[in-house]
Amino acid sequence: MNFRMLLSLALLVGIWTGPVATFGGPNAPEATEAATPPPKRFNFADIRRRAEALASQPFQATSNNLPDLLKNLDYDQYRDIRFRAERSLWRAEGLPFEIQFAPLGFLFFEPVAINVVVEGESKAVEYASDLFDYGKNPAPENLPKDLGFAGLKVLYPLHADNHYDEVAVFLGASYFRAVGQKQNYGLSARGLAVDTGLSKPEEFPRFREFWLEKPAKDATELTVYALMDSRSLTGAYRFVIKPGVATQIEVKASLFVRDKVQKLGVAPLTSMFYHGAMNERFFDDFRPQVHDSDGLLMLTGNGEWIWRPLNNPTRLRISAYQDNNPRGFGLLQRDRDFDNYQDLEAHYHIRPSIWVEPQGDWGKGSVQLIEIPSTAERYDNIAAFWTPEKPVEAGQPLEFSYRLSFFLDLPNLSSGGRTLASRVGAGGAGDLQPERRRFVVDFGGENLAKLADDAPVEAVVSGSTGQVQNVVVHKNPQTHGWRLSFELLPQGDAASELRGFLKLGNDVLTETWSYQWTAAK
Numbered sequence: 001m002n003f004r005m006l007l008s009l010a011l012l013v014g015i016w017t018g019p020v021a022t023f024g025g026p027n028a029p030e031a032t033e034a035a036t037p038p039p040k041r042f043n044f045a046d047i048r049r050r051a052e053a054l055a056s057q058p059f060q061a062t063s064n065n066l067p068d069l070l071k072n073l074d075y076d077q078y079r080d081i082r083f084r085a086e087r088s089l090w091r092a093e094g095l096p097f098e099i100q101f102a103p104l105g106f107l108f109f110e111p112v113a114i115n116v117v118v119e120g121e122s123k124a125v126e127y128a129s130d131l132f133d134y135g136k137n138p139a140p141e142n143l144p145k146d147l148g149f150a151g152l153k154v155l156y157p158l159h160a161d162n163h164y165d166e167v168a169v170f171l172g173a174s175y176f177r178a179v180g181q182k183q184n185y186g187l188s189a190r191g192l193a194v195d196t197g198l199s200k201p202e203e204f205p206r207f208r209e210f211w212l213e214k215p216a217k218d219a220t221e222l223t224v225y226a227l228m229d230s231r232s233l234t235g236a237y238r239f240v241i242k243p244g245v246a247t248q249i250e251v252k253a254s255l256f257v258r259d260k261v262q263k264l265g266v267a268p269l270t271s272m273f274y275h276g277a278m279n280e281r282f283f284d285d286f287r288p289q290v291h292d293s294d295g296l297l298m299l300t301g302n303g304e305w306i307w308r309p310l311n312n313p314t315r316l317r318i319s320a321y322q323d324n325n326p327r328g329f330g331l332l333q334r335d336r337d338f339d340n341y342q343d344l345e346a347h348y349h350i351r352p353s354i355w356v357e358p359q360g361d362w363g364k365g366s367v368q369l370i371e372i373p374s375t376a377e378r379y380d381n382i383a384a385f386w387t388p389e390k391p392v393e394a395g396q397p398l399e400f401s402y403r404l405s406f407f408l409d410l411p412n413l414s415s416g417g418r419t420l421a422s423r424v425g426a427g428g429a430g431d432l433q434p435e436r437r438r439f440v441v442d443f444g445g446e447n448l449a450k451l452a453d454d455a456p457v458e459a460v461v462s463g464s465t466g467q468v469q470n471v472v473v474h475k476n477p478q479t480h481g482w483r484l485s486f487e488l489l490p491q492g493d494a495a496s497e498l499r500g501f502l503k504l505g506n507d508v509l510t511e512t513w514s515y516q517w518t519a520a521k
Helices: 003-012 044-055 075-079 446-450
Strands: 098-102 113-118 121-124 151-160 163-171 175-178 188-190 206-213 222-229 233-242 247-257 264-271 273-275 295-299 305-309 317-324 328-332 353-359 364-371 382-388 397-407 418-427 433-444 458-463 467-476 481-489 496-504 512-517
Touching (some): 044 222, 044 233, 044 247, 151 222, 163 247, 264 328, 264 353, 264 397, 305 317, 305 418, 317 512, 328 382, 418 481, 418 512, 433 446, 433 496, 433 512, 458 467, 458 481, 481 496
Parallel strands (some): 113 206, 305 512
Antiparallel strands (some): 098 151, 113 121, 151 163, 175 188, 222 233, 233 247, 264 382, 295 305, 317 364, 328 353, 364 382, 418 433, 458 496, 467 481, 496 512
């Protein structure tokens, strides 16, 4: 499988859905005599020690012993397998969180071990075939008792106390998704990215074991631990899931390197962009836009907000934004207007954005954006992550902590003038001149709306190659914001890194709009 096809696995993280469902959780052990020392309590340090020990051993791939009946399932057949609602973990106890498990099959051949932690004691969740309703598929017979699960999903009463909604799912390699209120699944997060976007095949680390910490009756968050393994490294992960209007996941990762890694991607995000407002080629689609995310937002270590519109390029495109101790980055779906999508099934206008907020100092490195040519919306062709500047060597331990927010809108993100829309077309006055490219960028925000129509707002625009000409700034009465337009006279087919922002005197009014233009061929 090539890189783009492997990335498309992220689209399948959310396909396993079924009715909300109980699985009897283990009870706490009874007290023993006072002279007996208390049992050792399970914690994150246990997984960290396991990951470190695992890294000192040669990598061993998981054996694939799936019966052909499960191995040969197609997309629709796999979707027809549903976890039985009444068997959900913790439902019978009336806890605020419930867990359902995903079946093996289709693209998910490698089982993951799942454990429950009750008062510090870990106990394995046993697989049973009758946990699932196989729908129109023939019910498999004589399945191994240790067949295992493909992953898990987390449910919580997100909108009403008497209804449990799916709020997070861990399924496939190290992919996971989450949603907040009034959101539909869209882009994915991953535990780690290794050698993404290089000429050699990408490595996909996978979570091989999970531990679920049993919540209290009044809990508003759930802690999930995971052990990661791959040819190049191992890792111990802790996820603290906090459902809400903007669901948050606190992530702590301890990594141990087996072999030198050429490119390490920390806090990777994976999304889909098929076509949108920045198209420079024709898409035969009745829908104006089709994407899970429309831009990359960054907050640099020195406090600059940068917005980079996404595109579906004709050739692989990689952008790297150098930084020191980044304060945040994320893939956002800023356009929330249904009219710009016209999709009654996919609901792209309510796909979540994800914001990554590093905890502590990450040092020097770069936020990297990878855009892959795509011929269909079923492929995830966008990746964004942080890459440390220092080489990742064998035997090296690494620690990263960060917060993920899944949201429709966070007003504090780029609270000044933000990019509302970006467009591109032929330049020239009167007769259009396709050799020139005209860029139009609309900025909006409360502060911009308060400016008088004749305020002396200026634009600062630059391009790494070619000539930037005909820069114009004026008030946009339709959005109550300000519009920047300029033309680029390209230097042949040479790519040009474009940047632009608005200012009033010495005051910067907007985030920096950034775009990599390349000749469409």
